Amino acid sequence: MALLEVKDLKVRVEEREILHGLTLTVNEGEVHAIMGPNGSGKSTLSHVIAGKPGYEVTDGQILFKGEDLLEMAPEERAAKGVFLAFQYPVEIPGVATMTFLRTALNAQRKARGESEYSTPDFLKKVREVSKSLNIPQDMLKRGVNVGFSGGEKKRNEVLQMALFEPSLCILDEMDSGLDIDALRIAADGVNALHSPKRAMVVITHYQRLLNYIVPDFVHVMSKGRVVKSGDKQLALELEESGYAQFEDAA
């Protein structure tokens, strides 16, 4: 069964239609890249899947593991296994990262009817994962993302991804604001999470990221629709010829 099915999705923001009937199917274990110029609706898609307020779905549906995702609150979607790595992770002053991780993880487990993590198990797990991502322990004591560099913020997103073990990871412009070293560390973290049960949707403007996270499928979006799909070769073609050829196709 498909993990994620987006069917003929139409979305408006403040009376303006952004997505004009988008269709996308993602199966377990697959890595999909969604590419497109600015304003093509890539980030809108990720926000709608995660349930961000302010978007009006006027038509179509999103099924996740066969269930209607649009009927669920954002936190229910998270508990079901939808994870959005934010393009701009917010800063939450006063909430220690450690407190946040634990509260979120246990909220998800509780929603799934699972027992809460014991403190030693939790600490062990966080330490393991943060070490592999090169995240210093003192960073975990600070407020969530407060005073973090761009690279640190993205690594914090990957850390959460590793902890929460979602079945669908949506990476929204993960490369924005990162230098090549920071990008490599973050991408390595993502690759380590690759598994036959987990799917990734990588949203990016540039081909660069796909050198590190190699997609099985590439979709090109333009003006609120998927205008072309192919394999990783398509990304390289785009690098050569740019998005202009698709502007008219939409």
Added chain:
Amino acid sequence: MPAVQETVERVKRIDVDQYRYGFETLIESDKAPKGLSEETVKFISQKKNEPAWMLQWRLEAYRRWLTMTEPTWARVDYPKIDFQDLYYYAAPKPKKTVTSLDEIDPEILRTYEKLGIPLREVAMLEGVEPKVGEQDPARRKIAVDAVFDSVSVATTFKAELKKAGVIFMPISEAIREHPELVQKYLGSVVPTSDNFYATLNSAVFSDGSFVYVPPGVRCPMELSTYFRINERNTGQFERTLIIADKGSYVSYLEGCTAPQRDENQLHAAVVELVALDDAEIKYSTVQNWYPGNSEGKGGIYNFVTKRGDCRGNNSKISWTQVETGSAITWKYPSCILRGDNSRGEFYSIAISNGFQQVDSGTKMIHLGKNTSSRIISKGIAAGKSQNTYRGLVTAHRKATGARNFTACDSLLIGDKCGAHTVPYIEAKNSSATFEHEATTSKISEDVLFYCIQRGLSQEEAVGLVVNGFVKDVLQQLPMEFAVEAQKLISISLEGSVG
């Protein structure tokens, strides 16, 4: 701290010599009998040939005023005013009926020339006139209405404005010529019962400016009024009413001066602005009334009520003020943000020196949805003056999405003055977003030293810092006024800053 000491010494030396507008014009004038009574009100109304409804309006205000008491909440201190010891009306005695500028008393024209205000249109047209549609900011035309004591003496560029459909005339004329507009809007923003001074003004106002900009019209030039108090013991009570009809735009400038006299003179004006749907009004003031002498004797009591009503959706009212004069300033140009998406702005520079007392600020009253306001206030206190910012920002229950940003900064020069900040911030619904910040400091010794080390004199360095301090507000003024205002700031602080 030798640098500071020097500044302090300079502040001490400030005296009346700095007031360059303190001369008196010798002309004959026509006065109402001293004191205030129903007869005075009737006298003024009669002098103005007013219709019966206007007299009735005034008399109602007068009767109301008799029941009111002077406000005491402001941080200003002055002896009780004897309202029976004032003249409420003084007009330059016309030699004969005036039909053109040439027939105005040359003394008055010379007065305005001395003040740097060109009443003769030709003066503005010197040199090459800009081509139609081309806006050369340095040579923009300005239409001027000059108010001498209580009456308007000249309004320029009437014909050109008329072509655009803009009405710009003394309010006394408007009462006769456009009664439907005056009756509809007068007192609709500042009701006759509003406050002690506004009510007094409603009873005895003698003149002022009236502006009406019809729908969709962008007023082709800056409109400007210059107020001059000349007579002794005379209260000046102007009334200004500006209406920007749907989709229109107007920029209005106001300047004030007075001769230096030992006694205090009262100035209690009322300004009402109405902006309908999509309209914008920009109102700028450079207030330079006589501030009193170095002992604190004399000077104008400037007790003014200014309020704008963003009545229509998407309307905008912007107040900019440079307050350097007056012995006492009591004024709070405000915006009622009634229309949805309307916007109010208040940019202020208030400088006090000598014994001046300033209590000024604004009120931003958010009533409509998604309204926004911005307040930038710069107070500079020197000498033995007291300088208070007082401001209210309030978002009512239904004003969802209201936003305000306020920054008020005070600078102290010398250790005998006071700078105070009294904001009232009232949020009555959860979608209101308010941000307020205020600072009070003196000019940094480090900054001064840095400048001086780079070769600036003490005065230049202080001037530089003060100019930087007020820059955000000066930028809001139309260019002609910005230059004048910058000069004024220097003059006001002369001796204490460059």
Added chain:
Amino acid sequence: MNVALAKTGNGRAVSDLFTSAEGRLPGSPAVAAVRREAFETYERLGLPHRRIEEWKYTDLRALVGEVLPLAAAPDSAALKRAAEAVKAHAVAGARKLVLVDGVFAADLSDVKALASEASLKTLHEALANEANAAAGDLLQTATTDAVISLNAAMATDGVVVSVADGTQLSAPIQIIHVATAAGASAFTRSHLRIGKNVRATVVESFVAAGKVGGYQVNDAVILWVGDNADVAHIRLMDDAPDAVNVTSHFVTVGADVKFNIFNMTAGAAVSRLQGFITLAGENSELSANGVNLLQKTEHGDTTLVVDHAVPNCVSREVFRAVIDDRAHSVFQGRIIVRPDAQKTDGKMMTRALLLSDEAEADNKPELEIFADDVSCGHGATAGALDDSLLFYLKARGLPEKQAQALLIQAFVGEAIEQIADDGLREHVIGIAERWLERRS
């Protein structure tokens, strides 16, 4: 009951409040004269109302209307109920001084434990001491208004604590005010004299015994902090949801002092803390912080006047309000810098979080500055919870209420973290958590 209308123009009823209580009010004839004068002042002014600038946002005439009659001295049943409340609200390890319905309860207090480190008298004793000609001064304060005058006239008891120079208190002193009587008022006044080089923490808690409500509290604290002392003064107001609490603090701070104040408002239908803090010695540092947690139709007012009377002092104020339902929070903070108080560094930050469309936050942060070589400032914000933060938390699996609670805790945490003592801080966080649980 409730006959004592506290409005001018109803002199007879007002006087009843005083005359019916007079027999119970301790003091020599000289003290009685001070009381009578104070009462006359109160009678002339009546309860504060919105036309009094300092009370603009807290109109007691409209909110309270009347002052309830003096509470009876607690009987053994009342003391028993009070003991349970004390147990529930005691700070671990603190030395307790308990006032029940305005009367000192020695049996509930740690009088012996405190004796080695501080001297203790009750206000009742101090006022009744015929030998002390200046006893009336205990009822005088530098600043006064109608509620302070009323307190001077009606104060039945309180504690008079003195900590000698050089003492390091080994445990906090906790003054616990317990109300056991509905429909009655308690008037208390305490004097705390902290000597030079002292290290001390004083906590004041206001609580109700069991489910009692509908009472009024009018407390005054006069505090002196000696040179070079390091003092924390923490007030925790957790009164019954339908109670009224008006507290006035008068603090005089010496030189080279570190002084930390914290106030938490987490109960009462109508409450006001008005603090008048004078920095009277140079090189002192004041940290004044507070949290208002309000729900239902509660009205909570925190008013702080910080007076820099001398040069070279630093003051920092951090204030947070969380307002739910139809509650109304008021913060008035005034920093005064006197003409000679050069090199003053005074900053104040107040933020209000509105959780409901009908909540109201009024902020009046004032600067009144008469010296030039200063660096002063204040900031104020008001707004709702940040939607983007809420969404981030929800996207990570937190339900709405839990996400809100986390953000609210972080919001008030910025003020609470100014409390240095770990145990006390946890105690305060506990009060905040209980408040969050009460949210509907």
